[in-house]
Amino acid sequence: MNIGWYLAVSTIIFAIGAAGVLTKRNALVILLCLELMLNAANLALVAFSRMWGNGDGQIFAIIVMVVAACEVTVGLGLIVAIHRRGLVVDADELSELRG
Amino acid sequence: MTPLIFFIASIGAIAGAVGVIALRNPFYGVLSLVGHLLCLAALFLLLHAEFLAAAQVIVYAGGVMVLYVFVVAYVGGSGESLGASHGWLRILTPVFVGVLLLELMVATLGSGLKAIGTEGADIQASFGSPAEIGELLLTRFLFPFEVASLLLLVAAIGAVGLARRRSGFTVGDAPLDAAARSVSPPKGSGTMAEAAGDRPVFGGKVGDQ
Numbered sequence: 001m002n003i004g005w006y007l008a009v010s011t012i013i014f015a016i017g018a019a020g021v022l023t024k025r026n027a028l029v030i031l032l033c034l035e036l037m038l039n040a041a042n043l044a045l046v047a048f049s050r051m052w053g054n055g056d057g058q059i060f061a062i063i064v065m066v067v068a069a070c071e072v073t074v075g076l077g078l079i080v081a082i083h084r085r086g087l088v089v090d091a092d093e094l095s096e097l098r099g
Numbered sequence: 100m101t102p103l104i105f106f107i108a109s110i111g112a113i114a115g116a117v118g119v120i121a122l123r124n125p126f127y128g129v130l131s132l133v134g135h136l137l138c139l140a141a142l143f144l145l146l147h148a149e150f151l152a153a154a155q156v157i158v159y160a161g162g163v164m165v166l167y168v169f170v171v172a173y174v175g176g177s178g179e180s181l182g183a184s185h186g187w188l189r190i191l192t193p194v195f196v197g198v199l200l201l202e203l204m205v206a207t208l209g210s211g212l213k214a215i216g217t218e219g220a221d222i223q224a225s226f227g228s229p230a231e232i233g234e235l236l237l238t239r240f241l242f243p244f245e246v247a248s249l250l251l252l253v254a255a256i257g258a259v260g261l262a263r264r265r266s267g268f269t270v271g272d273a274p275l276d277a278a279a280r281s282v283s284p285p286k287g288s289g290t291m292a293e294a295a296g297d298r299p300v301f302g303g304k305v306g307d308q
Contacts, residue, residue, distance in 0.1 A: 001105045004215045006142065007207040009109040013116045013135075015200040020120035022192045028125045028171060032132055035163075036116050039139055042151075044207070050146040051212075053220030055231055058148050059240045062232070065158060066247040070254035072163050076170045077261035083174045084264070 006047035014040035027082070027089045031075045038068045105145055111138035129167045136160040146219075148227040 013036055020033030042061045049057025079089050087094065115135025119128045136159050143152035208215065225231050236244045 001101055001145065001218065002216055003219055004208050005105065005109075006146065007215065008204065009112065009142070011200060011203040011207060012113055014203060015196050016113070016116040016120060018199055019192055019196040022195065023189065024120065026125060028167075028174065029119070029128055032119050032125070032128050032167070035132060036119060036135070039136065039159075043139060043142060046143055046146050046148045046151060049148070050219040050222075051214045051217075053222045053226065055227065055235050056240075058151050058227060058232060059235050059243070061148075061151055062154065062236075063243055063247055065154065066251060069158065069163055070250050072166060073254045073258040074261065076166060077258035079170060079174060080262040084262075089174055 003047050003051045006050075007044055010040045010043040010047065013037075013043070025090050025092050027075075027079055027091050027094075030091060031072065031079075034071065034075075035068060038064060101145060104141065108138045108141035108145070111135070112142065125171050126168070129164060129171055132167075133160050133164050136164070146227075147222060150227060150229045150232045 017033045017036030017040060020036065021030055024030050024033060042064055045057045045061045045064070049055060049061075082089055082094065112135050115131050115133075115138060118131030119135065122128045122131060136155060140152040140155040140160070143149075143155060214220065
């Protein structure tokens, strides 16, 4: 398959993830959609790595996976802490910081 | 054969992504994301990234998703309240996403790179194998590798600090620890005391039968 096909799939997945981050209110689902966007970027990196026949892109993708794992642990820790305080895990309700 | 696998995997990946944002219950969203990740691993295999595909399945679809499932089960996978308060966002989002999709398509497919229309450069059989990835990580990319390990350590400590039960946390007036101790295990939960017969089983004494 041509590399362009992989890039097209990666683009579509990234757009779906971006739509989810923008419209969803549940913080858990926002984290899931962030995963989608990171994975789309990973697919593009691996496709480019294959295109050049060079392993550097795959190393980049592995580092992205590490960063995604860190983001998930901290994000889920925050959600658990929010839940412990008796607050609703809703991105629209949690607006004390006026962000 | 390759186009068939590619189309099945990519349709699965896109369907999984749509499922994440279309399903109301976050639990089903997590399951949909697992399917998406598995299809993505198949795409990685087609791109000769064997080690990355294995890491994707084991670390992502295995480890990270288990974390998600636990948190969804803890927080409660209630359907989210769909507010109409941000009506303008609901109209603006499809426009923004459409523009983003178009722009990314132009940026990647229209970039003028000649190799995009090919199957990629000629590669050796060892491309993407654990041996080659490991060699790259420990020679050329040693510094990012070490920084990644430090990042993981910091994230682990941060998550423990965030989700830790505060010492002043109480239920009612009694400290939570004492409250937890005062609760006896539920009946019929298979404790050794039940088996010995000195505790009521299923609401009645063992000797009643």
